[in-house]
Amino acid sequence: MGKLDGKVVVITGGSSGIGNASVRLFVEEGAQVVFGDIQDELGEALAEELGPNAIYSHANVRNESEIKALIDLAVEKFGRLDCMFNNAGFPCVGGPIDETPTDGFDVSMEIQFRSVFLGMKHAAPIMKQQGSGSIISTASVAGLRTGMGGHVYSAAKAAIIHLTRTVAMELGEFNIRVNCICPGGIATAIFGKGLGLDQVKAERFKELAKMFLSGLQPINRSGLPEDIAKAALWLASEESTFVSGHPLVVDGGLIGGRMWGQNTEQWETMAKGLGIEDLEENRRKINEEIARMK
Ligand SMILES: NC(=O)c1ccc[n+]([C@@H]2O[C@H](COP(=O)([O-])OP(=O)(O)OC[C@H]3O[C@@H](n4cnc5c(N)ncnc54)[C@H](O)[C@@H]3O)[C@@H](O)[C@H]2O)c1
Numbered sequence: 001m002g003k004l005d006g007k008v009v010v011i012t013g014g015s016s017g018i019g020n021a022s023v024r025l026f027v028e029e030g031a032q033v034v035f036g037d038i039q040d041e042l043g044e045a046l047a048e049e050l051g052p053n054a055i056y057s058h059a060n061v062r063n064e065s066e067i068k069a070l071i072d073l074a075v076e077k078f079g080r081l082d083c084m085f086n087n088a089g090f091p092c093v094g095g096p097i098d099e100t101p102t103d104g105f106d107v108s109m110e111i112q113f114r115s116v117f118l119g120m121k122h123a124a125p126i127m128k129q130q131g132s133g134s135i136i137s138t139a140s141v142a143g144l145r146t147g148m149g150g151h152v153y154s155a156a157k158a159a160i161i162h163l164t165r166t167v168a169m170e171l172g173e174f175n176i177r178v179n180c181i182c183p184g185g186i187a188t189a190i191f192g193k194g195l196g197l198d199q200v201k202a203e204r205f206k207e208l209a210k211m212f213l214s215g216l217q218p219i220n221r222s223g224l225p226e227d228i229a230k231a232a233l234w235l236a237s238e239e240s241t242f243v244s245g246h247p248l249v250v251d252g253g254l255i256g257g258r259m260w261g262q263n264t265e266q267w268e269t270m271a272k273g274l275g276i277e278d279l280e281e282n283r284r285k286i287n288e289e290i291a292r293m294k
Pocket residue numbers: 012013014015016017018019036037038039059060061062087088089090111138139140141182183184185186187188189190191193225
């Protein structure tokens with residue numbers, strides 16, 4: 001038995017990365033999935049590989065009508081909508097605030113944030129009528145902390161997190177849960193795209209990104225699209241029916257704080273500055289003194 005048996009799911013940005021891994025896992029777990037993207041070749045190939053429970057349709061999330069059409073297609077083909085996964089995204093305009101193009105800001109907000117609003121807006125009436133549903137959006141740790149992404153990307157992700165909370169407050173009475181996922185560093189093509197590479201090169205760059213990302217968090221490996229797909233599976237499934245309005249952080253501990261090693265290094269540097277040669281011995285003595293205070 002699959003965790004999503006009988007459930008109908010719509011996923012945006014399903015051709016590559018996190019979306020692709022989610023389409024695969026959701027179908028494996030028994031769901032019927034309609035997914036959209038602007039990378040038609042990749043999307044069509046994935047649908048063909050997965051068989052009749054995966055349908056691909058071109059859907060640019062900049063266009064309200066195309067998001068609505070994707071949802072309508074799911075209802076038309078499979079009769080209902082249990083989960084809307086607003087996942088499509090791209091790196092956004094970047095750089096210093098005084099050099100950020102305003103038109104680029106508008107496009108970035110359209111793709112990263114307005115699309116999530118539209119996904120929620122058009123999923124809600126169907127889910128209300130059903131009296132059930134799970135809306136999931138891909139936010140980011142960048143929406144919770146500074147220094148994890150550019151200004152506009154981070155602000156868009158913070159907006160997703162807050163919209164998730166406010167909409168969850170409205171839709172709860174219809175048994176609709178609204179959550180988002182805040183991934184940390186996940187090795188996908190998005191990093192290569194952020195450096196200006198085309199899709200093919202960005203896909204290849206994933207291996208390098210994996211190496212770079214592996215040392216950033218206490219869990220000593222890079223995040224993988226499957227890590228986020230598994231979190232989304234849980235939020236879409238019956239195992240999380242009391243979870244709503246929640247930004248689920250999946251980051252290997254990245255935003256937990258500074259790593260233990262960095263902390264130790266700092267104490268060692270300070271100790272050296274004070275002429276303390278053996279910090280370990282010093283620490284042992286301090287611990288013993290404190291213990292004697294009991
Ligand atoms: N990779 C990470 O480290 C990371 C971290 C936090 C959040 N995220 C978020 O995860 C989501 C998925 O990104 P990913 O890392 O899998 O990258 P990705 O580039 O592999 O996948 C993004 C997908 O969205 C699609 N897309 C882009 N613009 C679109 C549009 N206008 N309409 C429809 N589809 C569009 C792309 O074609 C692509 O298939 C994004 O929202 C991203 O911001 C990623």
